[in-house]
Amino acid sequence: MKKFTYLIPKNLDEAISLQQSHGERAKYIAGGTDVLVKIKEGKLAPEYLISLKHIIGQDRPFLNQETGELFIGAFVTHGMIEKSPLVQAHYPILHDAVKNIGSVQIRNVATIGGNLVNAVPSADGAIPLITLDSKVNIYGTKGQRSMALLRFFLGPGQCDLEKGEILTEIVVPRLLERTGGAYIKHGRREAMELPMLGVGVLLSLEEDMQTCVKARICLGVAAPTPIRALQAEKYLVGKVVNEQNLTEAGKIAGEESKVRDSIRGVAWYRREMVGVLIKRMGIKALERASRNVEVGMRNAE
Ligand SMILES: Cc1cc2nc3c(=O)[nH]c(=O)nc-3n(C[C@H](O)[C@H](O)[C@H](O)COP(=O)(O)OP(=O)(O)OC[C@H]3O[C@@H](n4cnc5c(N)ncnc54)[C@H](O)[C@@H]3O)c2cc1C
Numbered sequence: 001m002k003k004f005t006y007l008i009p010k011n012l013d014e015a016i017s018l019q020q021s022h023g024e025r026a027k028y029i030a031g032g033t034d035v036l037v038k039i040k041e042g043k044l045a046p047e048y049l050i051s052l053k054h055i056i057g058q059d060r061p062f063l064n065q066e067t068g069e070l071f072i073g074a075f076v077t078h079g080m081i082e083k084s085p086l087v088q089a090h091y092p093i094l095h096d097a098v099k100n101i102g103s104v105q106i107r108n109v110a111t112i113g114g115n116l117v118n119a120v121p122s123a124d125g126a127i128p129l130i131t132l133d134s135k136v137n138i139y140g141t142k143g144q145r146s147m148a149l150l151r152f153f154l155g156p157g158q159c160d161l162e163k164g165e166i167l168t169e170i171v172v173p174r175l176l177e178r179t180g181g182a183y184i185k186h187g188r189r190e191a192m193e194l195p196m197l198g199v200g201v202l203l204s205l206e207e208d209m210q211t212c213v214k215a216r217i218c219l220g221v222a223a224p225t226p227i228r229a230l231q232a233e234k235y236l237v238g239k240v241v242n243e244q245n246l247t248e249a250g251k252i253a254g255e256e257s258k259v260r261d262s263i264r265g266v267a268w269y270r271r272e273m274v275g276v277l278i279k280r281m282g283i284k285a286l287e288r289a290s291r292n293v294e295v296g297m298r299n300a301e
Pocket of ligand 1: 028029036037052074100102103110112114116124125161
């Protein structure tokens with residue numbers, strides 16, 4: 001493995017200034033689970049690694065009691081999210097995703113920010129966070145900017161970060177009452193492999209606990225970037241959430257997906273599975289909404 005110098009900036013400005021002075025010879029590193037693998041495989045050969053994980057902000061997810069927004073620092077590890085009582089109780093869709101990332105060892109060091117910036121179509125963190133309508137905060141020499149997470153992804157391995165910019169935070173907006181969500185990574189095994197599909201479903205219900213007022217469906221590995229199944233979402237709004245309507249929504253989403261034949265599975269099978277998994281996650285989301293586990297701020301500690 002090629003030798004590199006490890007730099008530990010104290011704050012974001014110092015990290016950006018180091019990145020600017022070393023240019024292409026430097027690379028940010030958070031948990032290092034992607035960067036170090038690429039260096040070992042000879043795909044990257046930076047002279048400097050600029051550590052982001054020592055910068056303040058590496059804390060657990062927290063809820064703003066006034067706005068009901070959930071804040072997750074970019075340097076928070078998957079393990080911290082997995083163990084968060086707040087996430088377990090109120091955002092099980094996110095818990096579904098992080099608990100199956102890699103192994104315990106990976107989850108203890110790998111960060112949610114690194115997962116998003118890496119921007120692979122199979123990134124497990126991305127799908128539930130898009131399903132939850134999350135935004136990302138980004139810091140650079142021009143100050144802070146914010147964008148919808150869905151728009152952050154530009155292509156496989158490509159995200160909307162300018163040179164030197166740092167992803168600092170993920171913000172999940174307040175959840176509507178009677179909301180439930182679920183995520184599944186579908187592959188031959190659940191962990192330690194790239195999934196064939198990732199499916200997230202979030203449903204908010206009327207007071208009758210049956211009629212859908214808002215639906216979010218996000219698909220991973222179904223296109224070069226994560227996509228929302230907009231037509232399927234539209235179909236569900238105003239309808240009773242039951243097996244029949246979820247089956248129809250799944251069919252619509254299958255048509256909307258851009259799945260291709262790949263070594264992980266042929267297109268027709270993956271399209272069918274989009275439908276099957278949407279139905280399965282929709283039923284789980286309905287159950288969770290009924291148990292009112294995702295009512296956000298009001299019931300959070
Ligand atoms: C054995 C193994 C199993 C894995 N299993 C899974 C899995 O099941 N699901 C899954 O989704 N992923 C998996 N991964 C991939 C990886 O662990 C995750 O993508 C992880 O979250 C990356 O985070 P990190 O902190 O280690 O990123 P790093 O390797 O430190 O960085 C990744 C990239 O992001 C940049 N970067 C990091 N943080 C920031 C930031 N805040 N702002 C700007 N740039 C930044 C780095 O420069 C680099 O380009 C696995 C990896 C391994 C080695």
